[in-house]
Amino acid sequence: MLGRNRTNGHGRPSELAAVDTQADTAPVVGPTPKPETAARLGGPRLARHTLTLDDGHVVGLAVCGRGVPLVLVHGFSAEGMLYAQTLSRLVSMGFKVVAIDTAGHGATLGLPTGGASMEAYADLLARILDALGIRRAVLAGHSMGGRLVTELAARDPDRAVAVILLDAIVGDTWDRMVNLFRFAPPLLAGLGVVLVVDTLTTIPLFRDPRQAVKLGRLILPTLAGHLRRPWRMLGPGVSILRSHNTAWMLDRLAAARVPLFVIHGDRDLAVPFATAKASARRGRGDLVAVHRASHSWLLKDPEALPAVMFALMKGRLGTARLKAILAGGIDPSDATIDEIESVFYELGAEVVALTPDATYDDGPERHADPRFAWTVNPGGG
Numbered sequence: 351m352l353g354r355n356r357t358n359g360h361g362r363p364s365e366l367a368a369v370d371t372q373a374d375t376a377p378v379v380g381p382t383p384k385p386e387t388a389a390r391l392g393g394p395r396l397a398r399h400t401l402t403l404d405d406g407h408v409v410g411l412a413v414c415g416r417g418v419p420l421v422l423v424h425g426f427s428a429e430g431m432l433y434a435q436t437l438s439r440l441v442s443m444g445f446k447v448v449a450i451d452t453a454g455h456g457a458t459l460g461l462p463t464g465g466a467s468m469e470a471y472a473d474l475l476a477r478i479l480d481a482l483g484i485r486r487a488v489l490a491g492h493s494m495g496g497r498l499v500t501e502l503a504a505r506d507p508d509r510a511v512a513v514i515l516l517d518a519i520v521g522d523t524w525d526r527m528v529n530l531f532r533f534a535p536p537l538l539a540g541l542g543v544v545l546v547v548d549t550l551t552t553i554p555l556f557r558d559p560r561q562a563v564k565l566g567r568l569i570l571p572t573l574a575g576h577l578r579r580p581w582r583m584l585g586p587g588v589s590i591l592r593s594h595n596t597a598w599m600l601d602r603l604a605a606a607r608v609p610l611f612v613i614h615g616d617r618d619l620a621v622p623f624a625t626a627k628a629s630a631r632r633g634r635g636d637l638v639a640v641h642r643a644s645h646s647w648l649l650k651d652p653e654a655l656p657a658v659m660f661a662l663m664k665g666r667l668g669t670a671r672l673k674a675i676l677a678g679g680i681d682p683s684d685a686t687i688d689e690i691e692s693v694f695y696e697l698g699a700e701v702v703a704l705t706p707d708a709t710y711d712d713g714p715e716r717h718a719d720p721r722f723a724w725t726v727n728p729g730g731g
Contacts, residue, residue, distance in 0.1 A: 394441045396434045396449065397706045400457050401481060409478050410457025412449045413704050415441035416687050418511065418671055419484050419694050421448045423475065425493030425517075425646075429456030433492070435652035443656075443663060444671075445488070446691075448701060450478055452498065468593040472501040479509070483699025486674060488667075490514035492648065493621065497596065504599035507606035511694075512670045513635075515612045516655075517621050517645050520596040521629035524621065528593060544620045548645045600633035609670040610635025611662060613655075613724075615643030630727075636666060637727045651721040658724055666728075 396412035403409065412430050420440060424430055430449025437447040453474050454460035461470050475498050479487070488511045491499035496518020503510035603610055610633040614626030623639070630637035638658055640647055648655045659667070675682045678693030695702055 394438050395706070396431065396437060396447070397704065398431065398457075399704050401478070401700065401704075403477055403481055407474070407477075408457065408459050409474075409481075410451035410455075411478075411482075411704075412437075413446065413701060414438060414706060415446045416705070417444040417446050417690060418674070419448055419487035419701070420445040421450060421479065421484065421487045421489050421499070423450055423452060423489075423491040423495030423498050424455065425495055427455070428492070431456070432649060436648055436655050439652060439656040440659060443659065446701070446705060448482070448484070448487075450475065452495065468497055468501065472498050472505070475499075475502055476506070476509075482701035482704075483696035484694065484701055485509075485696060486511050486694050488512050488514065488671070490516065491518055492516040493645065494519055496520055497593065500596065500599045500603070503608055504602040507603065507608050510603075510608050511674045512609040512611065512667055513603060513633075514667075515610070515614075515626070515629060515635075516648060517614050517618050517626075518612070518629065519593075519621055519625070520599065521625045521632065522597060523625040523628045525595050525597065527625075544645075548620060597632060600629055604632065604634040609666050611638065611667060612636070613638040613640060613658060615640045615645060615647045615722075617642055618645045620645045630729075634729065636662070636729065638662075638724055639727070640722050640724045643722050647722060653718050653720040654722045654724075657720040658726075661724075661726060665726075 394414050396414040398410070398412045401409045401411060410430065412434065414437065420437075422430065422433055422437060424432060429451045433449055437449060440447055451458040453471055461474065479502075486509055489499040489503055489509070491497065491514070493516070496515040497520050499510075499513060500515065500518065500520050503513045600610075610630070612626045612630040612633070612635050614621075614623055614637075616623045616639045626637060626639075629635070640654065640658070643654075644650075662668070663671075672682065675685075675690055675693055680689050680693055682690065691702065
């Protein structure tokens with residue numbers, strides 16, 4: 351079933367556009383055609399901050415926009431700002447995007463001795479959201495970050511408006527892979543090679559030199575940090591190997607009816623596409639196959655994830671956000687942005703104070719077409 355993007359009078363996706371509350375039964379194929387008035391965002395920028403928790407743990411984060419919080423947790427060896435181009439394009443959909451550096455990544459301190467477990471990383475993420483004053487959010491995670499947001503939502507489903515897994519290391523297939531790595535550690539070397547190759551091909555040097563320069567500026571500080579302190583990756587790496595079965599998390603999301611969206615590159619060699627299929631089935635979520643895409647597709651093309659998200663917002667994801675606003679006693683048809691935000695943030699929330707005070711207007715340029723096509727299979731189909 352083909353869909354068409356819908357914009358408001360300013361050429362931007364309407365913050366609270368009507369959504370189809372009836373479940374689709376046929377796959378949705380993208381990208382969808384854009385109307386002639388589609389326009390490029392005016393360039394909102396994420397503001398970087400550090401936050402100190404009550405115990406002195408320093409956390410790095412980046413934030414931008416107004417509206418429903420969309421929290422993104424990055425993958426292994428990455429950091430939140432690497433996703434800045436993609437996240438800035440989600441602001442006009444009515445999201446306040448919050449990118450959080452996990453322990454030992456970016457500007458966030460590593461966990462103390464004995465904290466080498468995914469559970470400890472998820473605990474820290476929960477404390478960060480509490481310190482920021484975020485009650486509920488759309489929780490999104492790439493790779494390792496997907497593992498963390500899945501556990502966070504499984505422990506406390508009320509935190510999640512929806513869960514978005516991006517080539518995430520969860521599900522029956524991944525659990526079997528981890529068990530295999532434990533018995534045959536040399537296989538990890540092969541996985542490492544795949545990840546290195548995927549990282550090296552992330553920057554489109556020849557296909558899109560302009561994008562290569564932009565992405566290079568984001569990646570270089572991350573690489574420099576790894577060169578200065580390579581030992582910081584030991585903790586999360588060991589934690590992944592020691593991670594427990596993830597099936598219960600997906601079962602819990604399904605039982606709690608948390609809307610789940612599993613978005614995965616169908617050419618991901620590091621975390622095979624079979625992982626996404628298994629996760630969508632167990633979690634009763636929608637499966638989005640991003641065609642000809644490898645593990646870091648959302649970094650390679652900053653237009654791809656926003657295009658997929660816009661399509662999902664016209665279905666179950668948009669319905670989930672609308673229900674969350676209504677559950678807070680707010681009628682979105684005539685509510686102000688402050689009233690809508692009151693549903694999702696504590697009074698005087700720190701994340702609101704950290705948000706740049708700016709107006710986000712569309713510019714005259716169009717969005718570039720996304721490089722990747724995709725197919726949405728409702729119910730994991």
